[in-house]
Amino acid sequence: MSGEMRTMPCRACGCPVLFAVNPETGRRIPLDARATTYTVHVVDGVPTIKAKTTGADRAYVSHFCTCPDGQQFSKSKPNQGGA
Secondary structure (H helix, E strand, O other): OOOOOOOOOOOOOOEEEEEEEOOOOOEEEEOOOOOOOOEEEEEEEHHHHHHHHHHHHOEEEHHHHHOOOOOOOOOOOOOOOOO
16 A cells, blocks of 8 residues: 555535544544645744645645535534524
């Protein structure tokens, strides 16, 4: 098996996503394959971008945060019917 991560299109918006397993729950979580992430360090009390993350240890953002239709897949959807 290859160590390469494959992407697939989101069923809602079509953007490329990849899936990883949450070790705490055992459930798969969609990750945004395109979102730019940065490492932030506090330097002299100021949050500072240290370096863009790359390679095998790259950080990813949950696709639920970037998908315009992410709520349709969320298990904790807000009440649509009102009180």
